[in-house]
Amino acid sequence: MLRELLADTIMQSAQLAERPEITTPPPGVSAHFSTAVAMRLAKQEKKSPMEVAAAIASKVQENAPFGLFLAVEVAAPGFINLTLTPDAHRGVLAEIREGGERYPAIPRKGGRTIVEFLSANVAKPLHVGHLRNAVLGDSLSRILEASGEEVVRWNYLGDWGTQFGKLIVAWRRWGQEEELQKNPIAHLVALYVRFHKEAEKDSSLEEEARSEFRKLEEGDAENRHLWERFRAMTIRGIDAFLVRLEIPPFDEDKGEAFFEGDITPLIAELQERGFAKESEGALIVPLDAYNLPPGMIRKSDGGSLYLTRDIANLRYRLDKYSPQRILYVIGNEQSLAMEQLFAIAAMLKLDSAQLRHVKYGLVLGESGKKFSTREGNTVAAEEILDEAQRRAVNIVNE
Template sequence: MDTKTLIASEIAKVVPELEQEAIFNLLETPKNSDMGDLAFPAFSLSKILRKAPQMIASELAEKIEASQFEKVVAVGPYLNFFLNKAAISEQVLKQVITDGSDYAQQNEGQNRHVAIDMSSPNIAKPFSIGHLRSTVIGDSLANVFAKMGYEPVKINHLGDWGKQFGMLIVAYKKWGDEEAVKAHPIDELLKLYVRINAEAETDPTVDEEAREWFRKLEDGDQEATSLWQWFRDESLLEFNRLYDQMKVTFDSYNGEAFYNDKMDEVLELLEAKGLLVESKGAQVVNLEKYGIEHPALIKKSDGATLYITRDLAAALYRKCTYDFAKSIYVVGNEQAAHFKQLKAVLKEMGYDWSDDMTHVAFGLVTKGGAKLSTRKGNVILLEPTVAEAINRAASQIEAKNPNLPNKEDVAHAVGVGAIKFYDLKTDRMNGYDFDLEAMVSFEGETGPYVQYAHARIQSILRKAQFEPSTQAQYSLNDAESWEIIKLIQDFPRIIKRTADHFEPSIIAKYAINLAQSFNKYYAHTRILEENNERDSRLALCYATATVLKEALRLLGVEAPNEM
């Protein structure tokens, strides 16, 4: 039982008027540690008990069983709890040493599935920093939900269908070079796409030809299908090279094309339920009763289906295939209206599981304050950016530790980790300005700062030749170590909050806080001094490193043992 739950349960024993959960939510952390570790404000009981909050706090201080605490005192309208540092530090350190990387593992999910729609780049388009947020937020949430006991299913819903493939086929047949595409798929296909679009502006027959090729593709024409499949395969090879660099994997690459033969069933279901309404020749579903002004456009007047029809098919397929407990879509905030419509249409179809679907939106990445745009050339491509981050990390590692044996691996872990961490430490609904120098800095609230704190601890443990034991009695009573103990004890709750709010920045900020607290401890404490607390201090180092490494892992960031 964590200390907050313990305090809430002790108060609940003497305050039957309030539920334990309500008491738990009212507990505060005093700004000054001299005022205790946790405080209960008695204001909430004033109306119920018809007494002054100060009097209530004093009476509670006398009633509460204080043997589990250092002391319990009333200060004005607050009941302040001072925790037993020695007992709690022993309990926390022993728990981390026993559990190792499984510390804070939870069983909320009971192996139920969480479907995570993430990354989802467009075939034949470059993978830019714009795709990074969906990729790293989705990857981190997959790790977090696994830690909560769920089984995540990471789905890369590729943009692998659409009229642009008609244009690409026309361009490739005119100017394509098979070897050039194989060597640099995205670059070559993008060049072809830009060139054919430029030609289409002056030659109207290009559009007609492209429409004809896309029609052939939709009808299953062998040549069109073969070219489309090749464009997809070659693009995916390049994407996977990038994903390998980022250490991101997927369970499914079912993209837009996968649902081509599943949309008729959606239309039939909507028709059978009497939900399709004609509007200007198109088929729509009215959603006014859900507070959504614009109807969902399901089928255009020319018979073409739309993006939402495909997403309806995908949602039905995923529920049928994975029977998910949660289905999350890690997609930019500009798609908020689309996902509101999607959920509302499914609800209208009678699928209550639509309540288990969540749009995990995020803000934009800017460069120099300007919005990124492929069309305007203001774009940051991921591959060269990762390479530069690794080079910057390598330079700093060379300066700090020129004799490090595995410099290349460490530079990769630090460079890639720096990009991921910087993205994830930002509240996802906020955007951020892309600044590689700030990202890769070893100072400030960065990934390298946290990684370096972990590596420093590993160095201390190596020097001390410390071997943790579950049989030993480790306990500490000083103020500096107490700050770290409280943070380590809080780790399970941090993970739960991250999962509840779909917000990896909670873990990133926690990791920064823990690293800062340890560095403060390191500066003020002679950890290796020979006395009766030496092993307890080393156990604290071991527990801190274990939790830092696990926090970074949940963010998809590696924790090198040396830097």
């Protein structure tokens, strides 16, 4: 907006035929903005760039609105450097403040982008890695929105898998309603960690957990109730986290569980079209043509995997939203899984949108190792925010 104002001012003040391009000067130049319009016009007027620049600068100084420019100076080989007054700066800041976070107001281009980020796991704490992911995903979303894109923010919840069998077993054995009400996620994490410690001594717990998850898959009412309860508690925690970071609510929070009903027909389609084949009891999609290892879409015990649900999710997104792009803001350690997803998507002609993996490195613990919820060594995002707030207050009070 400011560059446009400056370009219009120079064009009108110097009576130019077209708007000049306004750029930011290189380091070492004290001016706020610059234009090289004189060097382009010099050939047409058959004069030196410095002579043309001086003429334009003189007209701008004479005709520009009072209080806009502190200095309009000419610099070799023909630049016109523009320095704004403090009042002009204050005016722009006031305009930005009045416009709010949607400043400047740019008309929608008609494009739509889905940005998948956060992707929190049900019954697990948001840790420092989620904090980085949330900031990246929200920043990308805001940049796209500011450029005129329609953005669908998607928290693809990790709300399915054998870990829920473990959690159900742990809740029935050691769960305490009072602790759950007091701090839901902390209590559920404690139960999850205890399950793994107890399973090291009693291997039958693992089979019990698999049995409980199968019951959940089959629609067992009691297990379904627990799953829905744990999921709702997690979402409430996520909502509070977003409010604290001033991140807008997600447009979608459909997670892995939502696509369970699509898995069987999807696997059947992959088999019918000759893309999938059995290997040691499992079902895989060979990806030699893409120089990738095969993607497993069904385990030997019949269970589905992340990849299978991701394919179903992609088809759903394309059908419902018809996006031009889908950005997956996911850690670098998932690069292979993303490449396999994109390859299978191409095979299935799920290619109406550009698919991009926005990757970043791992946040490691002090030991240099990856954080693990089951080992109980994560650093909660809330702890990081609390500490950052404490340090900021200390600096302000100094």
